Structure formats: structure tokens, C-alpha cells
Amino acid sequence: MAQAAISVPGALPAEGPPAAITRPDFQIVPRAGLPIVGVVLALTIAGIASDKLWPLIFLHVVAGAAWTVIDLFLGFVLGPIMGQLSIPARTELTTRLMPKMVLIMPTVVTVTLAAGWQLSTHLGTNLTGYPLHGWVVASFIVVGVMAVIALGLLEPANIAVLTELKKPQPNPAVIERLMKRFIYTAGATGVLQIATLVIMTKLSAG
């Protein structure tokens, strides 16, 4: 894989020119993943069109579990680790992890919400007459708060840090700032995902 060198002040020796850190070449949006996303979205449309219980449960549970687990893992496991890594190590991890997140997160969120709404229509759980309707509305609120945080802060920071890393001379201070934003917002959505787990298990248990 092609590599590029960037100067990072954090890696400066005591004297002399800035140390060069190798940065793997990468695509901000990995094109190889786009057909997979297309297939997943096509399967979701087919599942919704069929309005059959099993495909809807499968799509909603699998995508929802992926969304929850990734958010929790990023927020509570990987995020704090990334915060403690050296800038070169963080750069290496970022260029390998974050392009994948650009495709994975919007896809799992869309599949979860689309299949989930159709599933609730099928089961009647999104109707006001459903005994646990309050819990369903609570899930809407949690998803809404997560959406504002993720779409307003997390996703833009993700794209911006990758764009910065693609520049011939990336600015480490910009990367540092955006990565902090990414890690904090990932932690916030991780906390909200705990609420999602509580609500979904309650709805499942009845």
C-alpha cells in the first residue's frame, strides 16, 4: 500500500527538522465497500417490501445490534485507547478505521430505523394503543438525541479528520482537535446506547 510522510510536531526530536511519520494511503470513502452497502440497502428494501416478520426482525436486530455494539465499543473501549495513543499510532489507526466507519455507521443506522419502523408497523407496536407505547416513544427520543449528536458532531468530525489526513501537509493540531470531538461524541452516543439496550430488552420482554 502506498504511504505518505507527514510532519508531526508531537514527534519532534529535540533538535533538527520535524520527524516524518508514515501514513498509509487511503480513501476517505472506501469504494470497495460501496457495492456491499448497495446490497445491504437492496436487501432492506426487499425485506420492507415483503413485510414478512422474519426478514424484518433479522434486519432490525442485526443492524441494531451492530449499531449498539460499535457505539459502545468506540465510546468505552477504543475511544479512551485512542486518546492515549501517540499521534503517529493514532494516525495509523485513524486512517485504517475511520474510512470503514464512514460506510458502516450510516448503513447500519438506516437499516435499523427503516426495518424497525416497518417491523413496528407490522406488529402494531408504533400505535398509541400498544401497552408499551411509552417505551417505543422513549426509543424515538433516544434515537433522536443520538442522531443530533452523531450527525452534527461525530460524522462531520470523522470526514474532516480524514480529509485533513489526505492533505500533503496535515495539521496535527486540527487532527487532535477533531479526534477529541470524535472520541467525546462517541462516548456520549455510547451512554445513550445503554438506554437503547434497556428500552429494547423491555419491549422484547413485554
Next chain:
Amino acid sequence: MSAHGQTDEVRLPPVTALGMLSLALVLVGGIYLSAHLPEHVPLGPAIALLAASAAVLLGNVLALSRVKGFAWGSLFEVAKWALLAYAIIAAMIEYVFLRSTTSGGPLVVLTLSLIVFALNVPLLIGFTVARYAQPDT
């Protein structure tokens, strides 16, 4: 260039904060409608929230458009692809609304809400990238 990028020289409007406010308003309206289905739901609050969200979005765009020396090329380059992605996402959500019991006024409001949503996100992503880019010459 510092961590603030071009913002060292150019004072930028609070695009991210306003974008998040606009998103929050439109989502509250969507949740309000979704929480009342399939019963008759007064559309007034949802329309007011949608109008407020659209006004904030418009104000955000206008405020940003008055900034001189901004990296517009970077903003449009990123925003156009983000718009494509979020248009697809909004279309999928619209599709499930069309297949569900949603119809009439609530469907119109939800559809317009999705349009505001799909315009807001590319603006937020494009702005965040462009604020750290070299301004257009």
C-alpha cells in the same frame, strides 16, 4: 495554520450549533407525529417545528454565504457527495413511511422534515471540512 485553520483570520457563524438546532427541531417534530400515529394528531406543533427548523437552516446558509474568504470549493465538493448519501437515506425512510399507516397531512410534514434533514447534514459535514481547508482564492 493553527487548530482553528482559516478561522484564525475569518470569523465564522455558529454553523454547527445552528445546524444541530435545526436538526433537533425537525426531529422533535418527527417524534411528535410518530408518537401519535395512527390517531388524528394536531399538525400545528409539527408544522411550527418544521418551519422553525427550515428557518434556522436558511438563516445558517445565509450567514455562511456572507463569509468572505471561505473554502467554498471544499464545502461543495464534500457536501455534494454527502447530499447524495443522505438523500438515499431519507428516501429509504420515506419509503417506510409510505408503506406504513402514515398518510395525508402527517405524511407531508414528515416528508418535508426529511428534506430539511437531508439538507442539514451535508451542510454540517461540508462546513466542518471546509473550515480547516485553504480558502478559495
